[in-house]
Amino acid sequence: MNTLIAISGLGVFCLIAEIFNLRKLLVPVAVLGLVAILGLTVSEFHTPNTFYNNMIVVDKFSVAFSSLFIVLTIFLVALSGDFYKDHPSKLSDFLAIKIFLLAGAVAMVSFGNLSMFFLGIEVLSISLYVLAASRRLDIKSNEAGMKYFLLGSFASGIILFGICLIYGATGYFDIAEIKDLSSGAGIPVWFPIGITLMIIGMLFKIAAAPFHFWAPDVYEGSPTMTTATMSTLVKVVAMATLYKVLSGMTTSLTLTFEMVIVVISILSMTVGNIMALRQNNVKRMLAFSGISHAGFMLMAILSLSTAAGTLLYYTAAYALAGIASFAVIIYVTRNKDNEDTLNFNGLGKTHPLLAAVLTASLLSMAGIPIFAGFFAKFMLFSQTIQAGYLVVVIAGVVNSIISIGYYFKLILAMYTKEAAEEKQAVPFVYYFVAVTAILLNILMGLYPSLVINLLN
């Protein structure tokens, strides 16, 4: 709760700072503020609590995920300073929107009541619609914002419809009450229908196939900074929320439902990976790679009662690798009109450190050991095998192999092609974000217990 208030306060401060002409201080202050909020959040880890008649529930799950979101936001905010340096007057707005987005994200993992859940989703989504369309003279950005807004509000509508049906079936918005009633006999048929509608809405938000069609266009059209936010922070938030919705409202999933998850998981992995093979635009490629990772993360739903730690680990590994790679991508494509892989030619020679970080983060996404991505995949696989779904694991392995094809396309471009342009000085913040994110990723890979044990 304190986290949520502090984050909103920081967002308001960013807006007001504009009035007092504090632009230069804005990014450092926002980063410091977020670090302080991170400390505040972590301090709540061992004191579970509820607020406002169960509207907000602070437990280990919510604190762990909120902390992850705050860490990701710190990185994103740190990069913003340089990214928006051509639009100094808008900086405070963009920062404020990002921080409000974080508030929505925190609400989404700490809700105890479906109305709070919906508020969280809307705060997050509206911020994102604005960010997607934020380059208003660029037609692609407009297209991305429009597409995301139309489809996103459709999804929100479906979620709301689902919530209504659940209310109709149980008479409660409070998820603890709903969970109690859900296992009882005589629950009306619209209860599962309501759950299904909510899941569909959430699958749209995490861009799992077959609800993924918006993702490539929106990722490509949005400013790269927004793409970074969407593919790291927002994906992780949506996944954690989906997990919380399901584990919070149902005691166990029916076999039919699990089969649906199996199908969607395999479909997302396969569609994402196969489409990614054909892409030349890095943002589009990462959009499809994100779709396939959504498929992987959905495996966690199959062992619903025990997978919280694994999910936290997977999302953290994926998002940190994503942040590291986007720090490099933002730097490389910042003065370019497209994001073709050609822009990365010869990066290994001109900027060896950035190339090494990008390589490492791609290797992590591909699941190569010592990077956290390896343990993430391994733990999902081993948990899913224990849940009895060997088929999904085999599909996951085959997909991991396919994914090498496109991740390595970028690595090959960096190390075997000649660079088109001269070496330039890189602002320190890119190095800082890229290196810190990848070091955190490697640290998680060397000591997985640090993260896994938080929620087990």
Add this chain to the structure above:
Amino acid sequence: MDVTTILLLLLMGSIATFLAGDKLASKVALLFSLGALGLSLYLLNSLNQGANISFTGSWIDYPKVALAFKADGLAMAMVLLTTALTPLIILSSLGNPFNNSKNFYALVLFMSFAMTGTFLAADGLLYYIFWELALIPIYFIALIWGNGDAEDRKKAVLKFFIYTLGGSLFMLIAFAYLYSKAGSFLLEDLYKLDLSATEECWIFLAFFLAYAIKIPIIPFHTWQAKVYQKAPTVGTMLLSGIMLKMGLYSVIRWQLPIAPHAAKEYMPILIGLSIAGVIYGSIVALRQKDLKKLLAYSSLAHVGLIAAGCYTLTQDGLSGAVAQMIAHGFVIVGLFFAAEIIYRRYETRTIADMGGIRSLTPKFTSMFMILVLASVALPGTYNFVGEFTVLYSLSQANIWYAVLGGTTIILGAYYMLKMFQNVMLGETNAKAFADVTTTEAITLVAIIAFLLFFGLYPKPITDLVAPSIKEILTIINN
């Protein structure tokens, strides 16, 4: 003192090499690799005196993964193969200039570190991590410092990476499954598992896919020749000298004892595939025009025979296989180095462009000749010991295995000697050919001395390895 010191030394060496800068990199790398060799000899000595040099520590609580390194005779033999070949490989590369040599030598040492870890690891997941870790450096070594057309090279290396990673991911599933049964990845716990016939069959196949690609066994060999040809000679040596042995060693250490019944059931197919590799490799080698490719296919034939020895599941077969692994490791590194020496002077790998080198270089010729003879398993070389023991064990299983496997010696003699004839004898090539330099001579002499010494007196290695193999065989036959 335990074996983790070797690993730490190699890892530190890799970092130190990277920090040393381009000028000093090769020397620092050489120094550390020699240090690792000295250390492993010292540890071997303490092992022989009965000291315990294994190490077990905890690493991850959930899933339960331990930092377990088991250093018995077999593992130490393979570690010594790695630490002995690494300085030789680095020494052999001193004549070549490399761009960014600090990265290059750091990767070489890192690969040596990962391979040593693979040989020592006694915990399934730890082993898997080292196994994968060895793949990354060789990928970059072959990709960045390789030769030939860049597009071709990229394709070859990517294919290699996808093949090997694909194979090993199925091994990862096998480990995940075994973990769900045993609740631990420790080698001894996995040995104790009692699996049903179907389970064993699938586990065996998953392991087989990983190892058959790495070794390589027909029909999973298609990545090999291209990568050997395109990689820089150092990379080719690392691959053929040590990395292939990771697959063979893993068959003995992991695959056979964990799924012994499946191994017995499939024995004819496995030996059949391995021997098919022997014959196929030899015949293809006959037709090669490129020296490195010829050696690649000869390597395919030799490792086929080693794999056949492993799958006989007999004391002779396994110890012969280990002996031949070590012998082949040394001889193939020597042969690739000879090819590199010729390339340094003639800038060609096409056999037809060579010839008449003998009359210009008496020293090089005699050393090359000994290596060729060792490669065809002439009595008196260590290769003879290995190959003969394996063939003997095959003849015990079925005389036809030995007859077919024996073609490796006949065909091997044919293509190796024909190659030698075309490269070294015949018309004098117009170009000058300087005799071997001191570092080149040291490398070749060290390899030859090793092969001849243990060819005449193989007892130390046999004695070192025999107890471990006996232990593994008791587990298999239980």
